[in-house]
Amino acid sequence: MGNTIVKTQVEEVKNFLGQTVSGLEGFLNDSTLAGLIKEEPGNEDYYKQVLSTIRKLLVFCEEGLEACNIVAQSQPFSKGAAEKTLYRIYYHCVEEFFSPKSDIWYEDSRSAYTGKNAIKFREPVPHSVKALFVSLEGEFQRIREELEYYETDYRTKMLQSK
Template sequence: MKEAKCERQIHEGKIPNEMGHSIVRAQTQKTGEFLSMVVNTVNDYLNQTTLESLQAELPIEKGYCCDVLSTLRRMAVFCEGGAEACRRLLMQEPFQEARAEKTLYNVYHQCIEEFFMPKKDTWCENSRASYTGVSAIEFYHAVPASLEQLLLPLSAAFLKMREELAHYEASGSSMAPIR
């Protein structure tokens, strides 16, 4: 009887489960590293790119360029917040598994899903990309090569992270369902 009660408490997160902690901790660390990479990559691009430089590369509508740059800034902010949350969780002892799972859930929705479906509809996801090996991102308008060179490699990394977080959720975690 005591074993069943202990098992239930472990499952509910009332008693630390070392195996669960190590899995959640590892995923939190990997997610934080991914988000930091995204922030660095996007910020490097934004620090070198202006509206005028985008339009000089390829004459496109000014409003669309503004929306693209705004979407990139928004993505950088969300990813930076997620990376900081992961970093803080990893510094805490004891490791707070429930908070980490909630953070991973939020990262999935605020960063990963936002990348594939930006609020301003500057691009969309090619849902068959993972099956066909083509880019996961489709732009609504022609875009400069520098933007494609930024987003197309990032899309592969975002696809991989989305799969990892979905797999993590499906592997028996107590995290709220992602889909």
């Protein structure tokens, strides 16, 4: 891919991450464990895990945003660094959104056929948590489609270099 295309994708991902960080920060700043329990009584330990996983996702997105800012401002523009950054964002942000390592929620692969939201929680969660994920999911889907190329391309390059 040409430098212009990669640079445009870095800018697009940077904007996406900026909006995502803002949404996640807003939710976390307004949410407490006690508030979630008050909103919908449920498994306190599960709610703690949900909040912890959202915090991790926020950190990954903040790091990705910072990396995009650095890559976008570097002169001359480094296509290799940009591609590596986009791969890492795909792996750490997008994959963590759809399938977190903590396994607190998961992606329902059938959602594409049913038209329903892809994120399914292992236990019931308050409406505010569901609303957060509904608000984020569409853009995460779009960015995942944009960045899938880097995920496969980067892995192929790594295998060929061995």
